[in-house]
Each structure stands twice: as structure tokens, then as C-alpha cells.
Amino acid sequence: MTAETSTPSSGRTVFLGCGSMNEAVLAGLLAGGTDVRTVTATVRRSERAEELRGRYPGLTVLAESEDAEANTKAVQGARLVVLGVKPAGIAQLCREVSGALAPDTVVVSVAAAITVATMEAALPAGQPLVRSMPNTPLKVGRGAVGISAGTHAGTEQLKLAEELFSGAGTVVVVPEDQLDAVSAVSGSGPAYAFYLAEAMANAGVELGLEPGLALALARQTVAGAGAMLAEEGADPAALRKAVTSPNGTTERAIAVFDEAGLPAVIAAGARAAADRAAQLSKELA
Numbered sequence: 044m045t046a047e048t049s050t051p052s053s054g055r056t057v058f059l060g061c062g063s064m065n066e067a068v069l070a071g072l073l074a075g076g077t078d079v080r081t082v083t084a085t086v087r088r089s090e091r092a093e094e095l096r097g098r099y100p101g102l103t104v105l106a107e108s109e110d111a112e113a114n115t116k117a118v119q120g121a122r123l124v125v126l127g128v129k130p131a132g133i134a135q136l137c138r139e140v141s142g143a144l145a146p147d148t149v150v151v152s153v154a155a156a157i158t159v160a161t162m163e164a165a166l167p168a169g170q171p172l173v174r175s176m177p178n179t180p181l182k183v184g185r186g187a188v189g190i191s192a193g194t195h196a197g198t199e200q201l202k203l204a205e206e207l208f209s210g211a212g213t214v215v216v217v218p219e220d221q222l223d224a225v226s227a228v229s230g231s232g233p234a235y236a237f238y239l240a241e242a243m244a245n246a247g248v249e250l251g252l253e254p255g256l257a258l259a260l261a262r263q264t265v266a267g268a269g270a271m272l273a274e275e276g277a278d279p280a281a282l283r284k285a286v287t288s289p290n291g292t293t294e295r296a297i298a299v300f301d302e303a304g305l306p307a308v309i310a311a312g313a314r315a316a317a318d319r320a321a322q323l324s325k326e327l328a
């Protein structure tokens with residue numbers, strides 16, 4: 044596959060809404076070799092359009108502030124349309140572009156909580172749809188993505204969605220009722236890792252390190268541990284044990300984490316994330 048002909052479309056790929064998540068998908072797609080000239084993004088404001096044009100030379104960016112019909116114009120002739128606005132805006136966006144979608148355009152949603160049923164009710168009858176739950180490390184080639192086919196998406200459409208993400212990460216196909224769990228583990232998960240890095244940096248300051256130094260050490264440590272976890276067959280428990288000398292310093296720290304119930308706290312946080320997704324699904328149905 045050459046840069047000029049590469050996936051996921053022999054037509055255009057269009058990102059409707061290009062904030063944190065869709066920009067990460069876009070960056071992963073381009074890093075995978077897709078020709079930027081086959082990609083369009085829409086945004087609300089001109090300033091954001093300028094920012095994206097500067098960061099991805101050759102990218103077509105349409106801003107709603109300059110053209111109220113940016114979204115409907117963008118999807119014309121698209122092979123793949125990636126919905127990347129906040130969950131509360133997804134159904135309205137589906138209705139907005141419905142009249143401009145070709146019957147074989149594959150719609151992919153990256154939104155948390157918005158069900159296939161809700162989107163299909165707002166799209167033309169029979170529109171191929173794939174619901175996904177990606178994460179922002181797609182931006183650096185380390186994404187984890189769950190995807191699930193809509194009623195009218197078959198093998199070919201799922202493959203297109205896999206190609207959209209696979210250049211920059213791991214893609215798993217799951218039943219739709221598991222996507223809230225995927226969201227709680229890997230969709231939100233980067234925030235948990237960043238939270239850990241923040242807490243480690245703060246701990247370093249409490250122990251007397253200068254804040255900039257504490258942050259540099261925490262960043263490098265979480266990034267380094269992440270790189271080790273990314274190696275083929277890596278086992279987090281085995282990696283942890285390799286750092287933990289019997290009667291040593293790490294053992295004391297882990298004992299305090301265990302006594303404080305940290306694993307149960309993390310499980311409760313993930314449960315709360317999944318419950319929030321289920322609640323949002325109902326509110327926004």
C-alpha cells in the first residue's frame with residue numbers, strides 16, 4: 044500500500060467535529076500513511092480551523108462559523124464519516140447530515156454512550172454504522188479501540204473502521220453491550236494514568252523535590268513503564284514484581300496501597316465511569 048492509495052477509503056474520510064478525540068484519530072490515520080488530501084475535518088470556529096491547517100498541511104478544514112453548511116458539504120462523496128462531537132450533539136449531527144450521506148457511506152461514531160439504536164434512528168434507513176470507543180493515545184500510535192457493528196454494517200464496513208484505527212493502535216471487535224466497559228477501561232484509562240503521574244509528582248514535592256524535577260521524574264517514569272507494558276507479551280504483575288525487592292522500598296509502598304484498598308478504589312472508579320455511560324445512553328436516547 045502506498046501513501047497515495049492508502050486506506051481507509053478510496054474516497055474521502057471526513058471528521059465531523061475535530062477536538063481531542065477526533066484529532067487523535069486523524070493523526071493516527073495520517074501517521075498510518077493515508078494521504079492528507081483525501082481527508083476533511085469540520086470544526087466550529089475559524090481559529091481551530093487555522094490551527095488544524097497549520098498542524099496538518101494539505102488537510103481540508105471547513106468551519107461552521109464561516110459556512111453554516113460545513114458539515115453537510117463535507118460529507119458529500121465521503122466513503123467514511125467519523126462523528127466526533129460530544130455525546131449530546133451526536134443525534135442532532137446525524138439528522139443534520141442525513142440528507143447528504145450516500146447510502147454506502149460508512150458512519151463511525153467515537154462518542155461514549157450514544158447507542159447504535161439512537162444513531163440509526165437519526166440516520167437514513169439502512170445506513171452502515173460502526174460504533175467505536177477509541178482513546179487519545181492513538182495520536183502517538185498507542186491507541187486501544189473497541190468497535191461494534193451497527194445493524195447495517197457487515198464485514199466490509201467493520202474492516203473499514205478497523206483500518207481507520209489500526210494504523211495507530213490495537214482494535215478489538217466487541218458486542219455493543221461491552222462498549223461501556225471498554226470506555227471505563229481504555230477510553231477513560233489514559234486519564235487514570237495521567238492522574239497517577241500527577242499524584243507521583245505531588246508526592247515527590249512533598250518529599251522535598253523541586254516541582255519541575257518531580258514532574259520530570261514522574262512523567263518519564265509513567266512513560267517508561269508504559270513503553271515496557273507495550274512490549275509483546277508484557278505482564279503488568281510480573282513487571283511490578285521485578286521492581287519489588289523482598290524487604291525493600293517498593294514493597295513498603297505497595298503494602299500501603301493495598302492496605303488503603305487502591306485496587307478496589309480503581310475498580311469503583313471504572314464502575315462509576317461505566318454507570319455514567321449507561322445513564323447518558325438513556326438520557327440521550
Ligand SMILES: NC(=O)C1=CN([C@@H]2O[C@H](COP(=O)(O)OP(=O)(O)OC[C@H]3O[C@@H](n4cnc5c(N)ncnc54)[C@H](O)[C@@H]3O)[C@@H](O)[C@H]2O)C=CC1
Pocket residue numbers: 059060061062063064065085086087088091107114127128129130132136153154155176177178179230231
Ligand atoms: N477525549 C477522549 O479521550 C475521548 C472522547 N471520546 C468521545 O469523543 C467525542 C468528542 O470528545 P472530545 O474530543 O473530548 O471533545 P472536544 O470538545 O475536544 O471535541 C469536540 C469538537 O467538536 C466540535 N463541534 C461541536 N459541534 C460541532 C458541529 N456541529 N460541527 C462541527 N464541529 C463541532 C467542537 O467545537 C469541538 O472542537 C465525545 O463524544 C466523547 O465521548 C471517546 C473516547 C475518548
Ligand SMILES: O=C(O)[C@@H]1CCC=N1
Pocket residue numbers: 155226230231
Ligand atoms: O470522559 C468522557 O466522557 C470521554 C469518554 C471516554 C473518555 N472521555
